[in-house]
Amino acid sequence: MGLADQVGHRVRELRKEQGVSLSELARRSAIGKGTLSELESGRRNPTLETLYALTRAxxxxxxxxxxxxxxxxxxxxxxxxxxMDRTEDADAVTEVFRIRIRADALQESAAHAPGTEERIVVLTGTARVGPASSPLLLHAGEQTAWPADVPHVYEAPSGDAEAVLFVRYPVQRH
Structure with missing residues (x-):
């Protein structure tokens, strides 16, 4: 199963488990209903922004x-x-990503669920990361953490940057 099929199947499964219609998920995520239908059927490759919008919704x-x-x-x-890894305990889900921040481009990420935190360790290059209101410039070997429940950014101002990103989502208790 390719990425588009895997993601589409899982999004449809989560949507149905939660009793959410295609139209309602499109509204909540601000993703067009046609785009969402193509994603769920595996006919469209998802972008990082689209996946975050859907998982947030x-x-x-x-x-x-x-x-x-x-x-x-x-x-x-x-x-x-x-x-690269996903760990879950009673308090949180922690994801570990290997990332490349491409030179001269800006990634603006919307706020994640309340209480979500991110930590980054820059492996190579220089990265500007953190809350959109006050990102930090980090060089290889440096790290920082920030609350990711506010808009935040990723940028590599002078060539590509490689990093390891940890995202920790608190378990939502109902």
């Missing part, structure tokens, strides 16, 4: 639609990401 972490056992690269406006 479904209330699940990004790894809820991706598989660390069969890693695939997901690309966004400036970031290529591969899910």
């Amino acid at each position: 479904l209330g699940v972490p990004l790894s809820g639609v991706l598989s660390a056992a069969d890693p695939a690269r997901i690309s966004g406006e400036a970031v290529d990401a591969v899910l």
Whole structure:
């Protein structure tokens, strides 16, 4: 099963488990109904931005639609990401991604679920990351963490940057 098929199947499965119609998920995620239908049927490759919009609307972490056992690269406006690991305990889901931030592009990420945190370790290059209101410039070997429940950015101002990104989503208790 390819990435488009895997993601489409999982999104449809989550939507149906939650009793959400295609129209309602399209509204919640601000993804067109036609686009969503193509994604669910595996006829369209998802972007990183689209997956975050859908998983945010479904209330699940990004790894809820991706598989660390069969890693695939997901690309966004400036970031290529591969899910390397997913760990879940009673308090949170933690995802580990290997990412490349492409030079001279800006990735603007919408706020994740309340309480979500991100931590990045820059392996090569220089990256500007963190809350959109106050991103930090990091060089190889440096790291930072920030609350990801606010809009945040990724940028590589002087050539591609490689990094490891940890995203920790608190378990939503109902």
